[in-house]
Amino acid sequence: MSFPGIARRGDALGIDPLSERRSVSSAPTAWDYFADRAFRGLATVGVWLILLLLAYILWTIGGKAWIGMREYGVSFLTSTTWDVGRGQFGILPHIWGTLYSSMLALAIGGFFGVAMGIFLTQDFLPARIAQVFRTIIELLAAIPSVVYGLWGLFVVVPAMRPVANWLFEKLGWIPFFGSTLSGPGMAPAALVLAIMVLPTVAAVSQDAFRLIPYRVKEAAYGLGATRWEAILRVLLPAASTGIFGALVLGFGRALGETMALAMLIGNSNQISLSLFSPANTLAALLALNFPEAGAHEVQVLMYAALVLLAITLLVNVVGEAIMVVSAKRGGRR
């Protein structure tokens, strides 16, 4: 691509083309300007296309949800009955279940994900073994959702049942342990979901740690900090923006997860603090009811989809805002 440019450049300026070729830098040519402008144009179009696509999705979903929104309004968000036969629709239990399961998953998956980020970047392991670990964690992301669901049903639930029932017997007065675990329920669903968000959180927080300039760590050691002091007091704060980004990404992933949750959460429209009770999520509601939904139910489901979209958007915007604020503060320090 650059050969015609070089040839022309040499001719135009009357310089020996050979010496020109040896130099790394040179004045931009007309072709360079054109390529630059074309690329910029292409990138701009791409960005606008993404925005347009999002707007189009919102418009189509909103258009279909509109009738449902007019009919049910805010009570759709606050009532708890989903009865197709009688035309009563409410998604409060689904909103609760979506947020509760995602937060539990993020608490578990986030902790272990960040811990792995530290473990794999702070020279705890020889580089080659760390690479093996990294690949294994990334492999977790490649396992299909349905396999996680089956694994949860056949392995996690039976393993968790005695523990859960023991907790209920001994500590049943704590609302979190307020019921026995019979089969599917919040706890196994959240645990499996935690494993599903783990690769995302681990990968992004590793990047965050790797982006810290090496001299920061050296300076910390130079001041006499121990390894853990350096990690907890210097590196973790320095990487906090990136880690926060990892958590937001993981949360978004958890909010939208469908199949594994549909298999594990029990799909019961109730609001309970107990970890062992069945619950429901928005994504599961959508996935399970669309195929057989009638025309009216589709409008209501579209409304529910819009709510899920709004929650995801809100989480991302809030996450972004917190990151911006914390980045500013970090800069001031």
Next chain:
Amino acid sequence: MRRPAIIPSIPLVAAMLIAAAAATAPADDTLRLTGSGATFPFPLYSTWFKAYSGKNKAVTVDYQGKGSGAGIQDFINHTVDFAASDAAMTDEQIAKVPGGVQLLPMTGGEIVIGYNLPGNPKGLKLPRDVYPAIFLGKITKWSDPKIKAANPGMTLPDLDITVVRRADASGTTFVFTSHLAAISEEWSKGPGSGTTVNWPKSDKMVASPKNDGVTATIKQTPGAIGYIEYAFAKFSKIEMAQLQNRAGQFVSAGGEGGPAALAGAQLPANLRAWVTDPDGARAYPIATYTWMLFYKENKDAKKAAALRQLVEFCLADGQKMATGLGYIPLPDNVIAAVRKASASIQ
């Protein structure tokens, strides 16, 4: 509504579809019929269609099991040549098809109540007043006196009953809840009947997607009880309860109870009838027909002829394959009625 038998047949069907697409793309000498709809009879239908195409090389049949509701939608939108539905079609839906719709019951199925008890005791008997109460969450322990009274000699543990139901909208739920609504007033006033209903809220009531999900959850949960199609329980070796029918007899699924239930139903002229609570001492209480939907006016006369031929094949040769796959073959009088009605596919 899926069955375990579907698993080996999916790649087969996919291969068939690809082969059919490859074969029909250049030369158009093979007639291709497309259909979509109910997943419950899918294993049987795909067996039928494969056998039919094997016998009659000039016609290939592609059937997509995407659910009864989706099948009806496709049929109304004229994107298929025929459809299949566990819930037949409502008059309102039929009115949306100019030229008219011919509903043909093609096979039947039973829905069983499967359970998981320690020690796997066989032949649990559930009286008519007990199983609606279990699914309403009124009877919550296996050691409940009402269950004990019906099962003398069976050791029933002091264990919570975990009800497992379908999480997705399904024809299975429709048939099951229609039956419960027919035999229990409390049920018909409460959850009612439909492809999804408003189930009682309880920690001991969980839902799983599809027949296989419910089957797996019953198998994994001690003290579980749930409704699934007969073939699922049969092939995954889940214990099935004997249910008390209208005549007061306890009947198990899979025997002559299913055909007896269907034989008792009077089919009206449009061939749409529900067997919500069959008569007869030997009838199994929860059985249903499943339908294929055809246009009365087809644009292509060749296609209409092929469809009639296909129906005839399913009635003559197809019914013999039903029992082995866990379906109920049509009673003789129904076969005659369907054969007669299929003439209106023009």
